[in-house]
Amino acid sequence: MLHSMTGFARESAETGIGTLTWEIRAVNHRYLDVQFKIPEDLRPKEQAFRQQASATLGRGKVECALYFRRAMNSDSELQIDTTLVELIGHRISELTSKLPNVAAANPIEILRWPGVVLQTEVDTEPLFDDASALLGQALSAIDGMRASEGARIAEMLQSRCEDIAAISAAVRKRMPEVLAAARSKQQERIDKLDVEVDPGRLEAEVALIAQKMDVDEELDRLDSHLVEIRDALAGDKPVGRRLDFLMQELNREANTLGSKSADTETSRAAVDLKVLIEQMREQIQNVE
Incomplete structure (x- = not known):
């Protein structure tokens, strides 16, 4: 049975800590070339994802993108390093005294300062298991599309x-x-x-x-x-x-x-x- 080299698939799933979404695009190519765009937390698992894709797809230029949107939790999200904020405030006050014409600091800009908003660590193993299962669904979907075109x-x-x-x-x-x-x-x-x-x-x-x-x-x-x-x-x-x-x-x-x-x-x-x-x-x- 012939398979086309072109196809597209998009699969999403809700997990306990957020939403995972895989998007796979494939076009014709002389050999199998799989490229991944994944969150840094899952970067160590890229080789496993690559092997999973290679087991399903035989040829083509394939772009696999994984998007992860964390669920908001009022108890754990947006925790702020108040010590760092106070230090930044002191430094801004010092600058303001020396440069009186400088505009007041924007709180939103302070929140964007590295380390101000504390990020809770994500347990990558359960997340990897969910991402791997979802990748399997996306690969099955694009394989079906390629088979239909074939x-x-x-x-x-x-x-x-x-x-x-x-x-x-x-x-x-x-x-x-x-x-x-x-x-x-x-x-x-x-x-x-x-x-x-x-x-x-x-x-x-x-x-x-x-x-x-x-x-x-x-x-x-x-x-x-x-x-x-x-x-x-x-x-x-x-x-x-x-x-x-x-x-x-x-x-x-x-x-x-x-x-x-x-x-x-x-x-x-x-x-x-x-x-x-x-x-x-x-x-x-x-x-x-």
């Missing part, structure tokens, strides 16, 4: 494979007609010259032209690549890089078909193939 991409790729197979079958069916037309055209040129031609030499020339125009090998490889793509779509493992390689191979066969083309219909078929392959390639860039 299913849509797989459906589109299957449809394009059917279109490519139809074009390949049509070109193969027309090849006897194309070769007959080339033989007739060669005979017309000889008739215009009004000269005797060795039938054996004519057959040799026609055989040489047919060999240059033969695209059976290219069509066989094209069909083989389509089988590989369908097998990859039916698997469970990440196949983004494999599909990208197969797109290169399909494009190579389409280019060869166009270079060997001897009529407008075959040339048009080669162009249609390249359009379909490019549509597939654009979608595959987003496949895990």
Whole structure:
């Protein structure tokens, strides 16, 4: 089952000391690149969070942000270091006596002074357990979103494979007609010259032209690549890089078909193939 590399998830949970919120954003990337933005109290647990994300996501640039809003507790919150406040007040009084034109101190500014408002320590272990469980929910949500998008991409790729197979079958069916037309055209040129031609030499020339125009090998490889793509779509493992390689191979066969083309219909078929392959390639860039 295909997974897209793009997705978004947001999960929140109330804990005994506040609200935790995980936001995860993922975009396509050559490999798995997970970046975390978490509160400093939980920074020592970043490696554990990283391992948890890597176990779920296989590829993509992933940004994980954890927000923590502490619950207000009148008994423990906004405790002020009165000793420090008194010291700051004395120093302000000294400055005011020397600089009488200085505006009075704003109490709010004093509260912002480092150490004035005492912060109660947070027990990180229970908080980590809650954050880890919530991260699991967010990862499941984004994985589901990526799987849903991957299913849509797989459906589109299957449809394009059917279109490519139809074009390949049509070109193969027309090849006897194309070769007959080339033989007739060669005979017309000889008739215009009004000269005797060795039938054996004519057959040799026609055989040489047919060999240059033969695209059976290219069509066989094209069909083989389509089988590989369908097998990859039916698997469970990440196949983004494999599909990208197969797109290169399909494009190579389409280019060869166009270079060997001897009529407008075959040339048009080669162009249609390249359009379909490019549509597939654009979608595959987003496949895990």
